[in-house]
Amino acid sequence: MKKYILLAIVGLLLMSCFEDKGNYSYTVGEQxxxxxxxxxxxxxxxxxxxxxxxxxxxxxxxxxxxxxxxxxxxxxxxxxxxxxxxxxxxxxxxxxxxxxxxxxxxxxxxxxxxxxxxxxxxxTPYSRGWYVLKDDGQQTDIDLYSEQGKLSNILFAVNGQNLKGKAQKLSFIASHQVFDEEQNKYTAQKTLFALTDRDLLGIDISRAGINRTYENIFYEVPEHPRPQMMFETMMCSYFLNDGKVYSIFNMSDNSGKFGLPANIGKLKEIFRQGIRDVEQWGGEEPDFIREWKSRLRRMYWEAIVATYNVMRYEHWQRPRTLLRAIGRMPFRDTAFFKTSEGRVWIYNYLLAQEEEGRFRFTLSDYLLKKAKCIPNRSIGEEYLLRELSRRVDNRELLCLSETLECCAPWIKSRKGKILFQEICSKAGEQIKNDTLNGEGCAFIFEDQDGVKVSSETFRGKYIYLDIWATWCGPCKQEMPYMQKLEQQYRGEKIVFVSLSMDRWTEKEKWKLYLAEHRIQGVTLIAPEGFKSSFIRKYGVTGIPRFMLIGPDGKMMAHNCWRPSDPRTELLLKKLLSAKN
Known part of the structure; x- marks a missing residue:
């Protein structure tokens, strides 16, 4: 029996080692x-x-x-x-x-x-291109420039009507709720709002048809139609009319109509009532209550921040009630304040603290004093490190060594100390290798009369140079601060020079802007724009950009602080008092 089993095993082994010479056909798959x-x-x-x-x-x-x-x-x-x-x-x-x-x-x-x-x-012919709001002094319309050419007077051509008043702003709301009578329900439409000093119209950009007017965009229509601005955030849409802020909550179903104007006291009571309602509706659902209470609190602070931001943007006087409200901002949610939206809140919170005069500072401890204003130490440290890193990345070398030395003792966390050392190391390399500050600096550009103006003309005076353009929004935001400094130091040993990067072919537009806004100081234009040798030498690729040149014609700071930065005024006072 064992012999047969052994023979069977050997037979299987022989079969398994047998070379298969069968005739099989393999083809490459079709392509x-x-x-x-x-x-x-x-x-x-x-x-x-x-x-x-x-x-x-x-x-x-x-x-x-x-x-x-x-x-x-x-x-x-x-x-x-x-x-x-x-x-x-x-x-x-x-x-x-x-x-x-x-x-x-x-x-x-x-x-x-x-x-x-x-x-x-x-x-549609209206869904892509560049919209331009224009007026003739009495009425306003819209032109559209696209690859297909120019469409003129869209409001009148499509809807048979214009807007009353002078052109103010165009605002785009990506998802604005409008009642669709055919579907008998509210639908979200991409809406372009045209604002004048006396009227407002919203148009559906798919067909350029009017979907909103001043009369139907409010629950209670304000008596005085004075539209100023419209914008949206993640949670809300805001409309500024006659100095008052109206809002729509975007996180739930809505009618696309703006409610009552924001009053700090009333606003707080409205949201408190909302929290009480949530607690009542939530019943035995603690997660629901917790989530909506958090949302309502976030909405309240978003409304406060947005109101402050808009009023500051328009250079309006901010009421003390608003500044105090900003000053009570809670800083418990550390994760939120690391987001881009949270950083906007911090930025406005610190501006309000500055307006209230909550801290005094020197050139070297300015950032540290701001960080100390933030009640949450970890958020304050994260803010300080982010600002220091930004300064180094932007090669803002003015007083940088002194600032780093001042901030060093305040960085306590292990992660923060590691990051701070990296910032210091990078800053040291930049300061060591910087060859632009301290060397001779000269330029020659034309003024609005076509006269060539050389920096040598101002030898013996400081030159605070603003590189800007009429198409640059942030540049124009700095202009009122620039004009304030020019008036404040008129007659001192300093000259304020505005150098425009507008195209040479559009210099008439630049001249018109200077005249309309009564821009003072020395106003020049660079014919070659960003390609001019002076601009390329100092690596100017974005504007606004500010520089400070000494009385000896040498560059002191090729990336100086903006006019709106309070350190600028402090620096100029220090320099001019030292010379006097």
Whole structure:
């Protein structure tokens, strides 16, 4: 018996080692290539045809192809467009949306299928381009510049009416709720708001039709129509009219209408009542109550910060009640204050503290004093390190060594100390390798009369140089502060020079801006803009940029503080008093 078992095992082993010389045929898989389909198509609603002529090749010489074109929007099932090879159809899908086109090509001989995708952007003549708000002194309209050319007077051409008053601002709200009578419900529309000093209109940019007026955008229409600004944040939309802030909560269903104006005392009571309502509705749902109480508190502070931010942007007097409210901002949520929105809150909180005169500072301890104003030590340290890192990255070397030395003892966390050492090391290298500060600095540019002005003209005086342009929003924000300094130090041994980066072909626009805003001081323009040798020498790639040149013609700071920075005035006082 054992002999038979042994023979069987040997037989199996021999079979397993046997070389299979069978006649098998192996072929490489078929390859189908599709060309002639672009990655993206932009077509206009009810105006364009979408025509795609694909080229299809296969390694199978006898291939018989079938085609299937489908289209789908995000979150929807695809619809069949055609079974033909060539897609030729009128673009009649909902505008201002992105769609996915799919071409399926199948070889009927092998059953092998390949898929080719493309993105279709359905627009309208009004959905892409640059909108320009214009007026003739009495009425306002909108022009649109796009790749297709210029569309003039859109409001009147499409709707048969203009806006009363002088042009103020254009504001875009990506998702504004408007009642759709055909669907009998509120729908979100991409809305462009045109504001004048006496009126307001909202237009649906898919068709340029009016969807909002001053009379139907409020629950209670304010008596005086004086629109000033409209903008949105993650949680709310805000509308500034006649110096008062109105808001819409975007985190839940709404009618697209603005409520009562924000009053600090009333606003606080409204949100307190909201918290009481949540506690009542929440019942036995602690997570629900906790989440909505947190949201309501966040909304309250967002409204406070937005009000302060807008009033500061427009250079309006801020009431003390608003400054005090900002000063009571809670700093418990450490994670939130590390977000971009949280940093905006910190920025405005510290500005309010500065306005209230909550701290005094020197040139070297300014950032440290601001960080100490933040009640939460870890948030304050994180703010300080971020600002120091930003200064080093921007090569703001003025008083940098003294500032770092002043801040060193206040950094306590282990992670903070490591980061601080990295900042100090990088700053040391920059200071060591800096060859621009301290060397001779000269420029020659033209003024508005075409006269060439040289920096040598101002030898013996400090030069505070502002590099700006009429198309630069942040530059224009600094201009009132620049003018204030110019008036304050008029007659002193300092001259304030504004150097424009506007295109040479648009110098008339620059001259007009100077005249309309009564810009004082020395006003020059660089014919070559950012390509001029002076600008390239100091690595100016973004504006506004400020420089300080000494009485001896040598560069003192090629990246100086802005006019709005309180250190600038302190620095100028120190320099001028030392010379006197």
């Amino acid at each position: 189908i290539t599709v060309s002639g389909v672009e990655k993206e198509y932009l077509r206009y609603f009810m105006n364009d045809r979408l025509v795609v002529r694909p080229e299809v090749c296969s390694t199978d010489p006898d291939a018989r192809f079938e085609y299937l074109w489908t289209i789908s929007a995000q979150g929807r099932l695809g619809d069949t467009l055609t079974l033909d090879k060539v897609l030729d159809t009128l673009v009649n899908w909902e505008p201002n949306q992105n769609y996915t086109l799919v071409l399926a090509v199948t070889n009927m001989n092998s059953g092998y299928t390949v898929y080719q995708e493309a993105e279709l952007i359905v627009g």
